[in-house]
């Protein structure tokens with residue numbers, strides 16, 4: 001897996017704040033879903049993003065897709081700000097694959113129409129060419145031509161996810177944002193879809209942002225892994241570093257929970273004492289301190305700074 | 321990386337949604353019954369000029385209050401008898417179907433357009449738009465339909481068009497409420513986000529991703545509101561404030577027959593029964609549509 005170091009996608013200090021209503025007459029409170037996130041995605045690489053439910057992974061994906069405006073910070077594609085771009089420009093280059101293939105395909109549309117929609121919206125080619133391209137991409141994702149006239153409810157979860165992949169790839173985007181693309185699928189088809197995604201990446205020279213709450217999924221795919229907690233990046237490193245030498249106590253805890261009997265249930269909190277904090281009232285100092293086994297006094301009051309240790313970047317007082 | 325993952329086994333796909341729908345429609349007896357009755361009434365209305373044995377407006381005082389054929393003194397000349405002006409009751413009933421259906425369809429077209437637009441906008445955009453629409457719905461619900469309709473008709477006078485407009489502008493609330501909540505549900509589906517990520521315009525998303533998925537609810541509300549409008553018109557006409565004579569609305573026929581309630585009860589029973597059957601079959605059909613398109617049978 002080779003990739004250059006030119007960033008195709010860059011996030012600089014992204015913040016996203018939701019104002020959450022506290023009920024009638026009680027006003028609103030800010031929820032910092034993303035708190036100062038900076039990431040680079042290089043051409044041809046697979047960047048894994050891992051973290052518990054609610055840490056802001058999908059919010060990040062939506063911002064990258066242009067579906068949501070960040071509260072502050074900027075998104076750059078090929079060094080150009082996303083702000084000036086129209087949604088149509090963005091969608092040529094960035095496409096999503098969502099988690100739940102039961103919700104991502106319109107039940108009233110035929111598979112052929114679902115897959116050809118991007119071509120029609122962007123006015124690429126005539127109907128005959130649409131059909132040709134759809135059949136071509138169906139073959140690429142391993143679906144027979146005869147599904148063209150089927151409806152989503154006639155297909156299994158794995159088949160649906162293949163349709164969703166075909167739709168995302170038909171316009172040959174550069175960047176594909178996979179938001180937990182396998183966690184809604186049967187265990188038996190998960191690896192099929194993962195292998196398919198990896199094969200397609202090589203064939204079409206794609207760049208992936210791969211979101212998962214399961215470190216073990218990311219281990220085999222990613223060139224780089226980002227561990228997120230409560231809207232912040234707590235550790236960023238190549239997967240071998242993450243697995244062999246996790247630095248951040250949260251990464252360690254995540255690793256400890258990889259071998260759970262039931263994947264897809266989120267991260268069990270067996271080795272994390274307290275439960276996931278309320279994002280509207282995040283803990284002071286290091287946001288992880290109420291659950292951290294190695295918490296020190298300073299952790300309660302001061303937020304840690306980002307440290308570079310060899311090939312890892314860590315945000316933790318242990319390394320200061 | 322092997323190539324095995326590139327092909328799936330040749331599986332059989334399940335039946336298509338159309339086939340499933342067809343099967344459940346054919347298995348739903350009350351839906352078929354209601355639908356059949358409506359088809360008959362619509363046909364009768366459309367073919368009234370052909371089917372009606374007499375001119376519905378032709379008066380002949382010498383034969384007034386001829387009873388229907390199954391009573392003493394009835395004749396096949398006037399199968400359902402004649403009214404207080406000697407007009408053929410069957411002919412008036414057939415033409416009356418036209419009036420009732422026109423009012424039902426016209427009112428639902430107006431109220432459905434208003435309510436669906438408001439509801440879909442509220443459900444899709446949320447936030448302030450939703451607040452405004454909710455306010456409008458509340459305002460509308462605070463106005464008693466019958467009183468407002470009576471007042472407007474009393475001011476502007478009753479006529480077919482005014483009755484349709486008044487009912488159309490008063491009965492949109494249920495459309496708005498139901499379309500709002502269905503749109504909210506569908507809006508959260510990933511396929512809407514996927515369409516946004518593809519670059520679809522909002523209008524396109526509403527028309528091709530949202531509408532087809534809330535159409536079943538729209539049909540159910542439309543049938544119920546159509547029955548509602550027809551009944552309200554009958555009520556207004558009964559009070560003398562709906563469609564004006566000599567138009568043969570079924571409600572008006574009941575009103576005109578009410579003076580003879582004790583002497584010639586069939587004058588009321590015939591149009592009353594026609595109204596009852598129409599409303600019942602519209603409701604049967606609405607319930608049936610709801611049953612066969614309920615999500616349980618889907619994906």
Ligand SMILES: Nc1ncnc2c1ncn2[C@@H]1O[C@H](COP(=O)(O)OP(=O)(O)OP(=O)(O)O)[C@@H](O)[C@H]1O
Nearest residue numbers: 018031033052053054055056057058059060213279
């Ligand atoms: N539209 C929104 N309005 C208000 N709050 C939101 C909105 N979207 C997300 N949030 C909040 O932002 C936080 C991050 O949500 P997000 O969906 O990004 O998490 P996630 O990491 O994708 O979780 P999951 O693994 O469950 O998908 C959550 O606390 C969520 O409640």
Ligand code: SF4
Nearest residue numbers: 286289292299316317
């Ligand atoms: S800063 Fe302190 S509380 Fe936070 S992860 Fe490091 S040791 Fe734990």
Ligand SMILES: [Mg+2]
Nearest residue numbers: 057058059179
């Ligand atoms: Mg998510």
